[in-house]
Structure formats: C-alpha cells, structure tokens
Amino acid sequence: MTIKDIARISGVSITTVSRVLNNRPDVSDESRRKVLEVIENNNYIPNNSARDLVKTKSDAIGLVVRGVSNPFYTDIIRAVESGITAGGYTMVMQQIGSNEDELKRAAMMEREKRLRGLILLGGRFDYTPTDLALLNVPFVCCSFSNHYGTLTEKEYSSVSIADKETAYQAVRHLIANGHRRIAALITCTDDRSISQLRYEGYVQAMEEAGFPLEDPLVICTDTYNIQGAYQAMTRALDDGGNFTAVFAISDNMAIGAMRALRENGRAVPEDCSVIAVDGIEVSDYIDPPLTTFCQPMEEMGRHSVEILLDMIGKHSGNRHETLPTVLRQGGSVRPLV
Amino acid sequence: MTIKDIARISGVSITTVSRVLNNRPDVSDESRRKVLEVIENNNYIPNNSARDLVKTKSDAIGLVVRGVSNPFYTDIIRAVESGITAGGYTMVMQQIGSNEDELKRAAMMEREKRLRGLILLGGRFDYTPTDLALLNVPFVCCSFSNHYGTLTEKEYSSVSIADKETAYQAVRHLIANGHRRIAALITCTDDRSISQLRYEGYVQAMEEAGFPLEDPLVICTDTYNIQGAYQAMTRALDDGGNFTAVFAISDNMAIGAMRALRENGRAVPEDCSVIAVDGIEVSDYIDPPLTTFCQPMEEMGRHSVEILLDMIGKHSGNRHETLPTVLRQGGSVRPLV
DNA sequence: TGCAGAAGCGAAAACGTTTCCGGTAACGCT
DNA sequence: AGCGTTACCGGAAACGTTTTCGCTTCTGCA
Numbered sequence: 001m002t003i004k005d006i007a008r009i010s011g012v013s014i015t016t017v018s019r020v021l022n023n024r025p026d027v028s029d030e031s032r033r034k035v036l037e038v039i040e041n042n043n044y045i046p047n048n049s050a051r052d053l054v055k056t057k058s059d060a061i062g063l064v065v066r067g068v069s070n071p072f073y074t075d076i077i078r079a080v081e082s083g084i085t086a087g088g089y090t091m092v093m094q095q096i097g098s099n100e101d102e103l104k105r106a107a108m109m110e111r112e113k114r115l116r117g118l119i120l121l122g123g124r125f126d127y128t129p130t131d132l133a134l135l136n137v138p139f140v141c142c143s144f145s146n147h148y149g150t151l152t153e154k155e156y157s158s159v160s161i162a163d164k165e166t167a168y169q170a171v172r173h174l175i176a177n178g179h180r181r182i183a184a185l186i187t188c189t190d191d192r193s194i195s196q197l198r199y200e201g202y203v204q205a206m207e208e209a210g211f212p213l214e215d216p217l218v219i220c221t222d223t224y225n226i227q228g229a230y231q232a233m234t235r236a237l238d239d240g241g242n243f244t245a246v247f248a249i250s251d252n253m254a255i256g257a258m259r260a261l262r263e264n265g266r267a268v269p270e271d272c273s274v275i276a277v278d279g280i281e282v283s284d285y286i287d288p289p290l291t292t293f294c295q296p297m298e299e300m301g302r303h304s305v306e307i308l309l310d311m312i313g314k315h316s317g318n319r320h321e322t323l324p325t326v327l328r329q330g331g332s333v334r335p336l337v
Numbered sequence: 338m339t340i341k342d343i344a345r346i347s348g349v350s351i352t353t354v355s356r357v358l359n360n361r362p363d364v365s366d367e368s369r370r371k372v373l374e375v376i377e378n379n380n381y382i383p384n385n386s387a388r389d390l391v392k393t394k395s396d397a398i399g400l401v402v403r404g405v406s407n408p409f410y411t412d413i414i415r416a417v418e419s420g421i422t423a424g425g426y427t428m429v430m431q432q433i434g435s436n437e438d439e440l441k442r443a444a445m446m447e448r449e450k451r452l453r454g455l456i457l458l459g460g461r462f463d464y465t466p467t468d469l470a471l472l473n474v475p476f477v478c479c480s481f482s483n484h485y486g487t488l489t490e491k492e493y494s495s496v497s498i499a500d501k502e503t504a505y506q507a508v509r510h511l512i513a514n515g516h517r518r519i520a521a522l523i524t525c526t527d528d529r530s531i532s533q534l535r536y537e538g539y540v541q542a543m544e545e546a547g548f549p550l551e552d553p554l555v556i557c558t559d560t561y562n563i564q565g566a567y568q569a570m571t572r573a574l575d576d577g578g579n580f581t582a583v584f585a586i587s588d589n590m591a592i593g594a595m596r597a598l599r600e601n602g603r604a605v606p607e608d609c610s611v612i613a614v615d616g617i618e619v620s621d622y623i624d625p626p627l628t629t630f631c632q633p634m635e636e637m638g639r640h641s642v643e644i645l646l647d648m649i650g651k652h653s654g655n656r657h658e659t660l661p662t663v664l665r666q667g668g669s670v671r672p673l674v
Numbered sequence: 675t676g677c678a679g680a681a682g683c684g685a686a687a688a689c690g691t692t693t694c695c696g697g698t699a700a701c702g703c704t
Numbered sequence: 705a706g707c708g709t710t711a712c713c714g715g716a717a718a719c720g721t722t723t724t725c726g727c728t729t730c731t732g733c734a
Contacts, residue, residue, distance in 0.1 A: 002690055013714040018692060026712055045448040049389035050690035054719045058386060060429075071619075074411050081432055090450060092397075092429050095418055111382045113427060226622050252619075259622045282408075282589075285563050285596045286623045339720055350684045355722060363682055387720035391689045 001044045010038040021046055058114040061308065063093045064106050066122040066193075070224070071252065071280045072297065073121060076142060079301025080119055087309050089116065098193075098224070103127065107134035117308045124193060126150050138311035142304040143295075147197050157311065157318040159304045163194055163277075166293045166325045167201025170275045171247050173291075173327070178336035179245040179273060180211050183236065185229055185257050186249050188220035195224070198249040198277060217243060221253070229256030237264040244272060244336050251278035251292055258286070258332070269334035279328055289330030296323050338381045347375040358383055395451040398645065400430045401443050403459040403530075407561070408589065408617045409634065410458060413479060416638025417456055424646050426453065435530075435561070440464065444471035454645045461530060463487050475648035479641040480632075484534050494648065494655040496641045500531055500614075503630045503662045504538025507612045508584050510628075510664070515673035516582040516610060517548050520573065522566055522594050523586050525557035532561070535586040535614060554580060558590070566593030574601040581609060581673050588615035588629055595623070595669070606671035616665055626667030633660050 007014045012031055019027045020035040052058040061084050065073060084091040096102050102123045118139035125147045132155060140157040174182050184202045187195045206213050219236045221228035248254035254276035258268050266272045268288060279294025303321050310316040344351045349368055356364045357372040389395040398421050402410055421428040433439050439460045455476035463485045469492060477494040511519050521539045524532045543550050556573045558565035585591035591613035595605050603609045605625060616631025640658050647653040
C-alpha cells in the first residue's frame with residue numbers, strides 16, 4: 001500500500017495525496033476528505049525511508065548516553081524520549097563506555113542515520129571547537145558543564161545544574177553543621193566528567209574554610225556505581241577513616257558508602273554525616289533518608305529536547321540553561337557535637 | 338558524497354561500488370582495493386534511507402517499554418541496546434503509559450519506521466493470536482508470561498523468569514520462617530501485567546498452606562513505584578496492619594514499604610519480615626539489605642536480542658527462555674518467634 | 675580448437691516519497 | 705471582453721541506493 005495506490009483509489013494524483021499527507025493548504029476540502037478516507041480505510045502509513053531519502057534527512061534524533069544504568073540518567077532519558085516522540089521525531093539511543101569518545105560516536109551516528117539532532121547526556125566537558133566541528137546537526141549537551149572554558153557559549157547548547165556550585169553548597173552545609181574533617185567520595189578514572197566538577201566544588205569549600213585537605217580525605221573509586229563506592233569507603237574505613245562527614249558526588253555512591261559505614265559500626269548520622277547530590281527517588285526511602293541536592297531530572301530532559309527542537313525547527317541559536325537544585329533534607333546530616 | 342561520486346572517482350560503475358559496500362564476492366581485488374581507498378579518503382558513508390527504501394526495510398529494531406524508570410528495566414534496556422548495536426542494528430525506543438496498548442503502538446512503529454523486529458519489555462500477558470497478527474516482523478516479549486494460555490508457544494518468543502513460581506517460592510520462604518499472616522503488596526490497576534502473575538504465586542502459596550487470605554492482607558497501589566508502595570503500606574499500617582511479613586512484588590515496592598514500616602515503628606526484620614522479587618542493585622545496600630529473588634537482567638536483555646536477531650537473520654522459529662532466579666539473602670527476613 | 679562455465683562488470687529499473695514547474699478553471703475587476 | 709489573480713491540481717524529476725539481467729573476457733577441459 002503506497003501513495004500511488006491511495007492516489008489511484010481516491011482518483012487524484014500522487015501529488016495531491018502527498019499534499020494531504022503533509023497538511024498543505026492547496027487541496028480542496030473535497031479532495032482532502034476523500035483522500036483521508038481512503039487512507040483511513042486502507043490504514044496506509046507513509047514510508048519513512050522514502051520520505052527521508054527525498055528530504056535528505058530523517059526524523060531521528062540521537063541520544064548518546066554514558067552508562068545508561070545510572071538511575072539519575074534514567075529519569076532524564078524518560079523525559080527525553082517523551083519529548084522526542086511527542087515532537088514527531090524518533091529517538092535512537094546509544095550508550096558508550098566511560099572511555100569512549102562520545103563525539104566520535106555521535107558523529108558516526110549522525111552521518112549513518114542522517115540524524116536531525118543529537119542530545120549528549122553526561123559527557124566530558126573539555127570539548128574544543130574542533131571537536132564540535134565533527135557534528136553537522138544541532139546538539140544539546142545535557143548534564144554537562146563547559147568547565148575548562150574551551151568553548152564559548154555561542155558554540156554549543158546545554159542544560160545542566162551548576163555542578164561545582166551545588167557541590168560547594170553541599171559541603172558548606174556540612175561545614176555549617178560543624179564538620180571539618182569531611183571526606184569526598186569521588187570517581188577518579190574519568191577526570192573530564194561531571195564528577196571532577198563536583199569534586200572541585202568540594203575543594204573550594206574546604207579551602208575557603210581553611211580546612212586541611214589531606215590525601216586520605218579524598219576517597220576514590222574507578223567505577224561510578226554503588227558497589228565501587230562501597231568498596232572504596234570500606235577501604236578508607238579500614239585505613240582509619242578519620243572524618244566525621246562524607247560528601248559523595250552522587251546519591252548512588254552515597255548509598256554505597258552508607259552501607260560501608262554501617263558495616264564498620266559507624267551510624268549515620270550519629271557517627272558520620274553524609275550528603276550528596278542527585279536526588280534520585282530511592283535515596284529518600286533508605287534509612288536514614290539521604291540529605292541531598294536534587295536535580296530536576298524530568299525538567300532537564302524536557303528542556304534539552306525543547307532547545308534541540310527549536311534549533312532544528314526554528315533554526316534558533318545555541319541556548320544554555322542552568323536549572324536550580326533543591327536541598328532535600330533527609331536525615332543523614334547532623335551537627336557535629 | 339554519494340555512491341555515484343565514489344564510482345566516478347574510482348573509475349568503476351555504481352554497481353561495483355555497491356558490491357564492495359555489501360561485501361559481495363564478484364569484484365576483483367584490484368577494483369575492491371581502489372574503491373575502498375576512495376571511500377576511505379572521502380570518508381563516505383552510505384545513505385541509510387536510500388538503502389532502506391530499496392530493501393523495503395530498515396536496520397531499526399524497536400524497543401517498547403512500559404515505564405522506563407523502573408530500575409529493573411534499566412539494566413535490561415542497557416543489555417538490549419548493547420546487543421542491538423553490536424549486531425549492526427539501530428535501537429529505537431519508545432515507552433508507553435500503563436494504560437496504553439503496546440501492541441498497537443508497536444504495530445504503528447513497525448510500519449512507520451519499517452522495523453526489522455521488536456522487543457516488548459514488560460507487557461501484558463493476555464495477547465491473542467489476533468492481537469499478534471498486527472505485527473508483521475519478528476518480536477520477542479521480555480519479562481512476559483503467557484499466563485492465560487491465550488497463545489501457543491509457536492506464536493511468540495519470550496524471555497522471562499517463572500514469575501508465578503518465583504513469587505510462590507518467595508512466599509514459601511516466609512512460610513518456612515514461620516509466618517502465617519503475610520501481606521502482599523501489589524499493584525492493582527493493571528491486572529494483566531507481570532504483577533498479577535506474582536500475586537497469583539502469593540495466593541497459591543497461601544492457599545496451599547491453608548492460611549486465611551483475608552482482604553486486609555492484600556495491599557494495593559495504583560502506581561508501580563516506590564512512593565505508591567510507601568503510601569499504600571502506610572495506609573495499611575494505619576488500618577491496623579495485622580501481619581508479620583510482607584511479600585512485595587518488586588524490590589522498589591519493598592523499599593517503599595520498608596520506610597512505611599520504619600516510620601510506623603516496626604523494625605525490619607524484627608517486627609516484620611520483607612521479601613520481594615527483582616534484585617536491583619540498590620536493594621542490597623539498604624538497611625537491612627532486602628531479601629529478594631534476583632532476576633538475571635543483563636542476561637534477559639541479551640537473550641532477547643539473541644533470539645530476535647536469529648529470527649531476523651536466520652529465520653529461526655519462535656523460542657522461549659525461562660531464566661532462573663536466585664535468592665539473595667539480605668537481612669529483611671527473620672523467623673517468626 | 676572449440677566450448678562451457680566462471681569471473682567481473684555495467685546499464686537500467688526499481689524502491690516510495692517530495693517538490694518543482696506548469697497548467698486549467700473560476701472569479702472579480704476594469 | 706479582456707486580464708490578472710487565485711485555487712487547485714498533475715506530470716515528472718529527483719533523492720541514493722540495491723538488484724536484475726545481460727554482456728565480455730578469461731580459464732580449463734575435452
């Protein structure tokens with residue numbers, strides 16, 4: 001069942017059917033009605049490949065994610081998918097390993113699938129203009145910060161929170177509660193990711209407060225997941241663990257750390273406070289609920305798509321949005337007595 | 338840069354370039370070398386739309402998911418994406434609301450995007466042959482059970498765990514620990530989903546043991562998430578909550594329930610045991626770690642893709658896999674004294 | 675030497691759309 | 705009556721591939 005068949009059956013030309021299909025004005029109501037009826041009766045659906053071919057572009061938008069299983073990303077992905085589908089586009093998703101170059105991958109995808117646009121979720125933040133030149137379609141970086149200043153604002157779009165600032169606030173919160181010996185639980189393998197940014201917020205808060213920033217206070221894990229955090233924290237505690245509070249760069253890692261603390265006989269928050277940033281749902285249900293700065297994930301996904309669709313449809317320029325985080329007071333932070 | 342340009346530059350016909358592109362045998366080494374060189378130099382990438390058009394099929398595989406944010410699905414999705422991409426296909430994902438008909442949506446996608454195949458994740462289990470006739474491409478149902486027997490095994494492929502049996506085992510585990518008054522925490526809105534199946538396992542275990550199955554023991558929530566479970570459990574406890582153990586149909590719901598229990602002054606497992614099925618990572622890190630039957634999520638995703646690709650590539654018939662679950666003993670179950 | 679088969683290649687049709695271009699008919703105006 | 709404008713429509717080219725078919729040329733064998 002092709003457009004030709006529809007044309008034949010409804011007694012009009014292919015062109016007219018195409019016009020109806022694309023909601024163009026210059027078709028009489030009579031023709032339009034008839035064509036629509038025939039389409040309905042034969043439940044005809046236009047062939048996307050043919051469409052894409054002649055328009056030399058597809059209806060696909062690519063989503064490149066680092067590690068889909070991070071529950072924080074999950075909510076963003078959901079919002080992104082909703083927006084893309086609602087906008088009449090198709091979402092094609094690919095995830096990449098932490099040591100892959102998402103820009104290369106994105107460029108590959110873009111050309112192979114004739115993408116209309118791209119959303120890069122959770123990537124590096126040291127792109128250069130040369131890197132970006134790989135991409136020939138609009139793109140939006142979500143959960144991303146141009147920390148190193150390698151790019152000007154004109155060169156890309158982004159939706160994110162103020163990562164460094166939020167981390168800074170989190171550590172300030174601990175400091176305001178009297179803590180001085182505050183450990184940072186971070187990932188160390190990928191020094192170009194958002195983790196690094198949050199770590200810098202920690203460093204800033206500590207230095208500003210004039211607190212010593214000795215090595216054992218920085219706890220590293222290579223794997224950005226619960227288990228890695230758990231193991232790293234266990235090791236740190238075995239080594240003495242001389243701190244009264246922990247700042248974790250993600251909820252997930254905080255949860256891993258809390259188990260380690262518990263097993264080590266340290267109660268949270270009595271013996272050790274914990275704070276993080278992300279605000280995934282589950283962290284509000286553990287015991288004690290995690291005190292954390294929540295990112296507006298749904299909004300982040302939604303805005304990313306909005307910006308991208310504007311860039312695609314209205315040819316609007318690059319835009320940046322830094323969304324606010326909100327502190328969710330669980331019970332994992334307590335004043336140091 | 339099209340195939341025509343490549344042909345012109347390398348001094349052969351379009352046909353020959355196409356042959357090289359598709360690794361066909363009847364090209365001389367000489368021609369092949371030259372063409373490949375030209376392709377390389379101009380970093381030409383074939384236009385997928387044109388390819389799809391003439392082949393009347395695309396390289397896209399659809400993934401239809403009910404509620405992407407369920408952390409249990411997340412791991413499956415990750416494995417599915419890996420498999421699809423590794424197989425040289427493209428994953429296009431759509432999520433649907435709990436009251437949408439995934440088969441309709443899948444059929445729509447299939448025709449619009451000329452899909453090669455479909456993976457249905459977490460759907461209903463009362464499809465009829467008529468329903469399935471909507472789909473003209475191979476498909477695999479993941480996390481699915483043909484519980485009502487409306488289909489014969491020949492009519493579809495599936496990868497899942499033995500949901501009813503696993504739920505049954507979970508409740509048996511509670512019974513073996515001396516519990517009689519066992520509450521079931523279930524979702525009630527979608528009576529055709531996997532939840533229903535697990536609920537039936539609960540019923541079977543209770544009836545078999547000859548335990549009364551009074552109404553207040555079955556705790557319902559409409560929303561399949563942590564918060565819904567939390568609220569439902571809070572309500573149940575406010576109403577008396579006369580039970581010594583809870584069987585939750587998912588880890589997520591168990592986590593919500595545990596907070597409700599805690600806030601109600603009931604310690605887990607001292608005052609109330611909790612068991613579930615899913616085995617998401619985080620539930621092993623809460624306090625107490627949840628005792629739960631783990632699904633092999635990565636494997637489920639992987640197998641789904643394997644079966645699908647076999648069906649697409651080798652035209653192999655429908656296949657079914659029921660993967661084993663394994664009990665992860667946390668600390669949320671204790672013998673009733 | 676003659677011939678069958680194979681190896682290598684190219685012309686052209688086909689896939690199902692969109693769009694450009696031009697055409698007709700009807701209408702209102704001077 | 706003549707003309708310009710508008711509304712509506714259709715033919716045909718174009719998009720970039722794959723594939724069918726047929727044509728050479730070469731090889732091996734009787």
